[in-house]
Amino acid sequence: MSVYDRTYHGYKGPSTPTWSRFTVLSRYALQEVFRSRLFVAYFVACFLPTLVSTVIIYLRYNVEAMSLLQLDALDIVTIDSTFFYYGVVVPHTFLSLVLVMLVGPALISPDLRNAALPLYLSRPVNKTDYVLGKLTVLLGLAAAITIVPSLFLFFLQSALAGGEWIQEHGRIGPAMLIGFSVWIVVLSIYALAVSAWVKWKPFARILFLGSILVTAAVGNVFKALYGAWWGSIIVLNDLMIRIWNQLLGREIQAGVVPWMVAWICLGLFAAFSLFMLYRRIRAFEVIS
Amino acid sequence: MTIAAREASGQDSNTQRPRPVADAPVIELDGLSMSFGSHQVLQSLSGSFNGRCIGLLGPNGAGKTTLLHTLLGFYAPTAGTASILGRDIGREGKAIRELIGYMPERDAFIAGMSGVRFVRLMAELSGLPSKQALERAHEVFFYVGLGEARYRKLESYSLGMKQLAKLAQAIVHGPRLLFLDEPTNGLDPPARVRMLRLIREIRDSGSANLVVSSHLLRDVEECCDEVLILKDGHIANYCNLEEERKTNRKFLEIEVRHSVSSDRRSESAQDIFSAALRTRGCEVAIQNRRRMKAVLPETVEIADLYVAAQDEHLQIRKLDYKRDSLEDIFLKAMDDEPPSSRAANGAAANTAEGQA
Numbered sequence: 157m158s159v160y161d162r163t164y165h166g167y168k169g170p171s172t173p174t175w176s177r178f179t180v181l182s183r184y185a186l187q188e189v190f191r192s193r194l195f196v197a198y199f200v201a202c203f204l205p206t207l208v209s210t211v212i213i214y215l216r217y218n219v220e221a222m223s224l225l226q227l228d229a230l231d232i233v234t235i236d237s238t239f240f241y242y243g244v245v246v247p248h249t250f251l252s253l254v255l256v257m258l259v260g261p262a263l264i265s266p267d268l269r270n271a272a273l274p275l276y277l278s279r280p281v282n283k284t285d286y287v288l289g290k291l292t293v294l295l296g297l298a299a300a301i302t303i304v305p306s307l308f309l310f311f312l313q314s315a316l317a318g319g320e321w322i323q324e325h326g327r328i329g330p331a332m333l334i335g336f337s338v339w340i341v342v343l344s345i346y347a348l349a350v351s352a353w354v355k356w357k358p359f360a361r362i363l364f365l366g367s368i369l370v371t372a373a374v375g376n377v378f379k380a381l382y383g384a385w386w387g388s389i390i391v392l393n394d395l396m397i398r399i400w401n402q403l404l405g406r407e408i409q410a411g412v413v414p415w416m417v418a419w420i421c422l423g424l425f426a427a428f429s430l431f432m433l434y435r436r437i438r439a440f441e442v443i444s
Numbered sequence: 445m446t447i448a449a450r451e452a453s454g455q456d457s458n459t460q461r462p463r464p465v466a467d468a469p470v471i472e473l474d475g476l477s478m479s480f481g482s483h484q485v486l487q488s489l490s491g492s493f494n495g496r497c498i499g500l501l502g503p504n505g506a507g508k509t510t511l512l513h514t515l516l517g518f519y520a521p522t523a524g525t526a527s528i529l530g531r532d533i534g535r536e537g538k539a540i541r542e543l544i545g546y547m548p549e550r551d552a553f554i555a556g557m558s559g560v561r562f563v564r565l566m567a568e569l570s571g572l573p574s575k576q577a578l579e580r581a582h583e584v585f586f587y588v589g590l591g592e593a594r595y596r597k598l599e600s601y602s603l604g605m606k607q608l609a610k611l612a613q614a615i616v617h618g619p620r621l622l623f624l625d626e627p628t629n630g631l632d633p634p635a636r637v638r639m640l641r642l643i644r645e646i647r648d649s650g651s652a653n654l655v656v657s658s659h660l661l662r663d664v665e666e667c668c669d670e671v672l673i674l675k676d677g678h679i680a681n682y683c684n685l686e687e688e689r690k691t692n693r694k695f696l697e698i699e700v701r702h703s704v705s706s707d708r709r710s711e712s713a714q715d716i717f718s719a720a721l722r723t724r725g726c727e728v729a730i731q732n733r734r735r736m737k738a739v740l741p742e743t744v745e746i747a748d749l750y751v752a753a754q755d756e757h758l759q760i761r762k763l764d765y766k767r768d769s770l771e772d773i774f775l776k777a778m779d780d781e782p783p784s785s786r787a788a789n790g791a792a793a794n795t796a797e798g799q800a
Contacts, residue, residue, distance in 0.1 A: 166651035167618025171461040171571035180568045266555040278516050278546035279569045280538040439518035
């Protein structure tokens with residue numbers, strides 16, 4: 157069909173593989189996300205902690221630079237699991253939470269508000285492709301500010317410190333990969349579920365963050381009242397701290413939630429979020 | 445070189461798109477049922493439909509949109525099955541949706557996007573590579589007459605423009621079958637005319653079959669060659685409009701009233717006149733409280749009707765030659781008892797006749 161013809165013709169050209177269709181959704185959603193200058197600024201700012209950590213690691217192993225700055229090796233922190241926990245895990249966990257809060261609710265709620273789902277689902281795209289397409293955006297962005305910098309720092313430290321350090325702290329790398337993967341997967345699925353149930357973006361953001369804070373408050377009240385770990389099962393932060401400590405081999409305090417329970421609770425939370433998400437992804441509402 | 449030129453030159457022939465099964469009917473229903481909870485919306489629909497442009501008619505709640513949605517895979521059938529272009533809707537949903545274009549009834553768009561970007565996204569989701577999708581999106585916007593508005597945000601479009609944008613996204617990937625759900629909804633007369641012209645053009649291009657769901661009989665009459673009428677989830681009628689027009693006998697539509705001198709006012713004027721016509725060998729059917737239909741034998745002239753009216757002290761207020769319109773076919777289908785297998789068999793028989 158040519159512009160000057162203005163007559164209808166079918167299409168007989170090449171076609172992309174069916175499995176790759178969800179990437180179209182991700183690509184368009186990412187383009188929309190990066191159209192916001194505010195978001196771009198935030199995304200860049202997310203790498204500042206990594207920059208600081210990189211400088212610290214670099215200085216730790218650069219005698220010339222240290223002497224230039226009149227620093228002693230003892231003045232610079234030891235690079236171990238505690239450094240990675242406080243220098244990487246804590247700031248990047250918070251940054252990824254904010255990132256998912258900013259992006260997640262904008263992914264599905266506009267489609268629901270504008271009844272766009274029939275348009276997607278009438279094409280060779282099913283519910284799973286749609287969810288995968290949207291989830292990939294969150295996972296990709298969150299991984300870029302969590303997994304990628306943490307592994308970069310781990311490999312940088314390994315390269316500068318050498319074999320002895322790797323032998324002693326080798327578990328940090330896999331821990332970063334597993335811990336952050338669990339965190340961003342759980343968080344992203346939950347954000348999409350909230351986005352699918354609340355059509356108004358600002359309210360979805362408030363609900364997303366509010367629900368995490370409220371459950372944390374309630375859980376801590378239970379812990380304080382009864383002095384038992386089971387209050388932690390609704391506190392996302394407690395569950396993740398338990399998993400991080402286990403993965404990094406850090407000291408486990410007495411009376412905290414058992415690690416197996418933490419894994420099960422996170423799994424159930426993610427499964428429930430996924431269930432709620434799938435319930436909403438349908439072409440049309442059936443009103444009984 | 446445009447996509448059309450490449451297609452014509454035989455390039456890009458190494459397509460991975462699914463193809464319709466050769467000689468398969470456009471839509472085949474086999475006991476298709478669909479219910480929402482205890483409410484059965486579609487009740488064992490069967491038949492084979494081959495029209496170039498099939499009009500889907502029925503009163504509100506007859507199951508038109510549900511049938512389209514079930515064929516699109518939005519709802520799983522509660523019983524039976526269906527195939528589109530020879531592919532089973534249960535097993536080959538994705539392949540079918542690659543061959544289908546769908547224009548929903550309600551407003552449906554993606555917020556914050558320009559028209560051309562929206563249509564490009566839809567094309568890419570249907571399997572077109574990015575470059576081809578962009579080219580087709582521009583072309584299709586010019587085709588539907590929104591060329592100048594293609595960079596505007598969809599939210600800023602008028603209702604008519606949104607309808608055209610919905611049509612654009614439905615045809616951008618060159619579907620083999622097009623589902624149009626109430627395409628002229630909310631359009632002003634010029635926009636409606638433009639929409640119907642586009643539908644006829646697509647139909648006449650031979651590139652795609654169409655199913656047009658509408659409650660506007662005139663729209664269906666203007667662009668469809670076959671009509672499927674649904675009533676309470678059943679197929680009430682399926683017919684070829686052209687065949688129907690040819691086979692329908694010409695009849696007279698008559699309206700009579702008592703004259704001032706009539707001494708039989710207690711009886712209905714129609715009853716009196718229909719009895720008089722029957723004695724003259726006419727076939728008569730009372731249409732409604734005022735009007736009646738009559739088919740005259742060769743021996744009876746129009747003048748004889750006036751004589752009969754005078755004899756019975758009646759006045760002929762209206763006398764018109766007519767053929768059954770789609771409205772008559774529709775109303776007749778609505779008056780009939782809920783058909784079950786009869787309609788389905790009739791539908792299949794009609795199709796067979798149409799093919800013959």
